[in-house]
Amino acid sequence: MEIKLQNIRKRFGETVALDDLSLEFCDGKLTTLLGPSGCGKSTLLNLISGILPPTSGSIYFGDRDVTSLSPDKRNIGLVFQNYALYPHMTVGENIAFPLEIKKVSKKERLERAAEFAKLLRIEDYFTRKPSQLSGGQQQRVAIARALAKEPEILLLDEPLSNLDARLRLEMREEIRRLQMETGITTIFVTHDQEEALSISDHILLLKKGRIQQYGLPQELYDEPCNPFVADFLGNPPINLYEGIVDGNRVILQGDNTGFLIAGMNGIERGRRVKLGIRSEAFEAAAEGVYETPATVRNVFLNGKETLYLLEIGGKEFRSTLESGQTYEIGGKISVRLKKKGVHIYDSETEEKIG
Numbered sequence: 198m199e200i201k202l203q204n205i206r207k208r209f210g211e212t213v214a215l216d217d218l219s220l221e222f223c224d225g226k227l228t229t230l231l232g233p234s235g236c237g238k239s240t241l242l243n244l245i246s247g248i249l250p251p252t253s254g255s256i257y258f259g260d261r262d263v264t265s266l267s268p269d270k271r272n273i274g275l276v277f278q279n280y281a282l283y284p285h286m287t288v289g290e291n292i293a294f295p296l297e298i299k300k301v302s303k304k305e306r307l308e309r310a311a312e313f314a315k316l317l318r319i320e321d322y323f324t325r326k327p328s329q330l331s332g333g334q335q336q337r338v339a340i341a342r343a344l345a346k347e348p349e350i351l352l353l354d355e356p357l358s359n360l361d362a363r364l365r366l367e368m369r370e371e372i373r374r375l376q377m378e379t380g381i382t383t384i385f386v387t388h389d390q391e392e393a394l395s396i397s398d399h400i401l402l403l404k405k406g407r408i409q410q411y412g413l414p415q416e417l418y419d420e421p422c423n424p425f426v427a428d429f430l431g432n433p434p435i436n437l438y439e440g441i442v443d444g445n446r447v448i449l450q451g452d453n454t455g456f457l458i459a460g461m462n463g464i465e466r467g468r469r470v471k472l473g474i475r476s477e478a479f480e481a482a483a484e485g486v487y488e489t490p491a492t493v494r495n496v497f498l499n500g501k502e503t504l505y506l507l508e509i510g511g512k513e514f515r516s517t518l519e520s521g522q523t524y525e526i527g528g529k530i531s532v533r534l535k536k537k538g539v540h541i542y543d544s545e546t547e548e549k550i551g
């Protein structure tokens with residue numbers, strides 16, 4: 198079921214939580230609402246669920262205007278971070294409960310609860326109470342309960358934030374598997390960019406109630422449309438510095454260090470820019486006029502790759518230097534930039550210009 202937002206605004210007194218959002222969430226896809234604390238993610242989810250009314254604007258599920266419908270009339274499944282399971286009921290009873298409200302017969306309720314318990318791999322705990330389960334198992338019960346009533350839309354508000362790192366990884370794979378198996382349109386709130394990059398069909402990145410970028414995870418990572426998006430996505434974070442354009446170089450502010458950047462010919466000399474360089478865009482090179490001298494200040498191993506902290510013209514840069522070679526702390530090297538992973542933004546407007 199596709200979800201359409203038309204000129205959605207939400208105010209809380211003086212606070213503008215959502216500022217004129219118009220967009221569509223695609224049918225059958227998993228979209229994450231991503232952004233820093235306070236950007237409006239939960240508010241948007243609460244508007245879609247009907248828990249909160251918008252101040253103005255309309256919400257459609259398919260062709261149906263649901264703006265003034267209460268949550269129980271919207272045919273949605275909701276999962277929050279605190280699970281909200283009924284402590285006195287067993288796992289099976291918890292999963293079956295929404296079906297009881299829907300007046301499904303007892304036999305069918307139990308059958309369907311068993312089916313969803315199996316889908317979530319918690320069938321062995323069917324007769325246990327929530328207090329006898331781990332956090333991850335409880336979270337699975339909450340998701341099974343939301344799915345058992347066969348909603349058209351699944352809304353998940355930071356469902357993994359109470360779980361430890363390992364379980365979080367497992368559960369996000371599980372949610373993705375389920376979403377793909379059932380084909381249910383899903384909206385998933387998170388402030389964790391890695392989580393968003395790994396499980397989404399689409400990411401909606403918000404800041405202060407406004408859309409920063411909406412698209413495929415790879416698009417947001419490869420072509421961030423402003424410095425905020427560039428900085429928000431990616432681990433290690435992008436290197437972002439102010440500079441001035443000088444021919445085919447960007448000279449960093451505060452010193453004479455410059456980077457030669459391919460394909461910059463269209464940008465006028467003297468323009469003030471923000472230069473974003475992904476850690477993987479650095480390449481170690483032989484010393485030469487087109488290369489930039491760097492000193493290795495620190496080396497961090499993280500298992501799959503080595504991260505080098507480079508000092509270039511008095512500034513620090515995170516870099517992965519994928520060359521197969523290793524470098525020592527204090528070593529002097531020369532680097533150049535690849536084209537991919539280098540982004541140039543106008544300093545004032547923050548618009549992407551290269």
Ligand code: ATP
Nearest residue numbers: 209212213214233234235236237238239240241388
């Ligand atoms: P977090 O990641 O911290 O949960 P969020 O992105 O989900 O944040 P929201 O909870 O949607 O952000 O809040 C958006 C803005 O609206 C914030 O400035 C918040 O303080 C404000 N806000 C949210 N709910 C209320 C409320 N009931 N009354 C007043 N202000 C609110």
